[in-house]
Amino acid sequence: MPTDHKESTFYLETLGCPKNQVDSEKIAHYLRDTMTEVDNPAAADLVVVNTCAFIESARQESINTILSLAEKKQEGAKLVVSGCLAERYGEELAENLPEVDLVAGFNVAVNLSISPKKRFLRSADLPQQTSVTSLDLLELPRSRPDTPWAYIKAAEGCDRNCGFCAIPSFRGKQRSRSLESILEEVTAVGSHELVLVAQDLASYGKDVSGSSDIVNLYRTLSAMVPWVRLLYLYPTSISEELILEMANGAVPYFDLSLQHASRSLLQKMRRSGHAKYYLSLIDKVRQINPEAAFRSSFVIGYPGETEEDHDILLDFLEEAQLDWAGFFAYSKEEGTYAYSLPDETDPELALVRIRETQALQDEITFRKRKELIGSTQKVLVDEKGWGRSFREAPEIDGKIALPNTLPVGDFVDIRIVDSTGTDLTGIPL
Numbered sequence: 001m002p003t004d005h006k007e008s009t010f011y012l013e014t015l016g017c018p019k020n021q022v023d024s025e026k027i028a029h030y031l032r033d034t035m036t037e038v039d040n041p042a043a044a045d046l047v048v049v050n051t052c053a054f055i056e057s058a059r060q061e062s063i064n065t066i067l068s069l070a071e072k073k074q075e076g077a078k079l080v081v082s083g084c085l086a087e088r089y090g091e092e093l094a095e096n097l098p099e100v101d102l103v104a105g106f107n108v109a110v111n112l113s114i115s116p117k118k119r120f121l122r123s124a125d126l127p128q129q130t131s132v133t134s135l136d137l138l139e140l141p142r143s144r145p146d147t148p149w150a151y152i153k154a155a156e157g158c159d160r161n162c163g164f165c166a167i168p169s170f171r172g173k174q175r176s177r178s179l180e181s182i183l184e185e186v187t188a189v190g191s192h193e194l195v196l197v198a199q200d201l202a203s204y205g206k207d208v209s210g211s212s213d214i215v216n217l218y219r220t221l222s223a224m225v226p227w228v229r230l231l232y233l234y235p236t237s238i239s240e241e242l243i244l245e246m247a248n249g250a251v252p253y254f255d256l257s258l259q260h261a262s263r264s265l266l267q268k269m270r271r272s273g274h275a276k277y278y279l280s281l282i283d284k285v286r287q288i289n290p291e292a293a294f295r296s297s298f299v300i301g302y303p304g305e306t307e308e309d310h311d312i313l314l315d316f317l318e319e320a321q322l323d324w325a326g327f328f329a330y331s332k333e334e335g336t337y338a339y340s341l342p343d344e345t346d347p348e349l350a351l352v353r354i355r356e357t358q359a360l361q362d363e364i365t366f367r368k369r370k371e372l373i374g375s376t377q378k379v380l381v382d383e384k385g386w387g388r389s390f391r392e393a394p395e396i397d398g399k400i401a402l403p404n405t406l407p408v409g410d411f412v413d414i415r416i417v418d419s420t421g422t423d424l425t426g427i428p429l
């Protein structure tokens with residue numbers, strides 16, 4: 001729906017993860033200054049696709065979306081491709097997709113602000129003019145979201161070298177935002193819940209001062225906003241201080257980025273930690289707060305993954321009793337350490353293993369959800385008829401069905417009366 005009455009119009013489509021969504025909100029806010037947003041690509045003068053390039057299937061989806069928007073757009077309208085695919089495969093895209101007018105990488109706002117003489121501009125190619133810094137996507141302002149919660153990106157890039165991950169190769173080294181800049185955005189969005197994201201959130205600030213400043217950031221934000229949720233915590237970077245703050249805080253939700261449980265496979269992944277360490281971390285949190293919720297994600301089928309590694313993961317899942325977990329098939333990515341590793345896992349076998357881990361985790365998740373029946377929970381009403389407690393991250397975990405009459409944005413105490421798979425039903429007390 002048009003949000004304003006300016007002469008030219010734009011349409012923005014976003015693919016991929018929450019981090020990309022934040023970028024899109026900033027691009028949209030920037031464009032709304034001079035253009036009107038529309039929800040139909042056929043009615044837009046400018047069509048922007050913010051792409052994802054995480055794994056092969058995401059890349060394929062991005063390309064399909066570009067091609068389908070190229071067909072839908074009206075004659076004369078410009079088609080701009082931004083985001084990870086543009087940054088990672090910009091030159092190839094510009095060469096092979098004549099229907100695209102500009103391939104603009106992450107700093108799409110800068111690209112759109114200067115006359116695009118080249119069809120492909122990587123962030124590093126941008127002119128060093130003063131306005132460039134003020135148009136840095138990470139620092140651009142954004143509008144108030146429609147939801148009572150908002151993703152906030154605390155940093156961009158990553159200083160680690162996990163064997164399977166191409167992100168550092170195109171997102172670059174970690175670049176943390178200043179506390180002031182984050183606070184400014186938090187004030188602008190005015191949300192009741194902040195969902196902090198970064199590639200390696202526990203290392204927030206390390207690139208600036210040499211040590212992590214995540215505890216200070218968490219404390220500062222928790223004093224301003226009722227719920228602060230941290231996503232993507234590298235397990236061996238979580239300090240005792242952070243555990244204490246989070247376990248005693250309003251959102252004792254630990255999204256641990258574990259990736260596997262077998263020590264030898266984790267070493268091959270060039271990651272630290274192992275099942276025993278992770279279990280003791282989880283136990284430490286539960287001793288402080290037995291109600292704490294845990295989420296993690298795992299890569300299955302990494303080169304050299306043995307039956308024994310897989311059994312270690314199954315045992316770990318059984319013992320850890322995580323609330324939520326996602327399992328992803330290893331994807332061979334150019335520019336990664338694992339790309340040239342021998343002993344590739346047969347993709348069929350990887351799928352069998354995923355099904356096995358998923359079935360076990362579903363059983364655990366569904367049982368844990370059922371156990372909540374009869375309990376009292378504080379929920380944030382997200383939309384008409386739906387809410388979440390601290391246990392459910394928006395767009396990722398289950399939800400709680402509520403009466404339609406509860407006002408969106410309110411915190412309400414409810415009793416859980418039913419569960420269906422991952423979702424619950426609650427009635428106000």
Ligand code: SF4
Pocket residue numbers: 158159160161162165166167168199200234
């Ligand atoms: S998987 Fe590893 S390298 Fe990739 S973004 Fe996460 S911490 Fe960084």
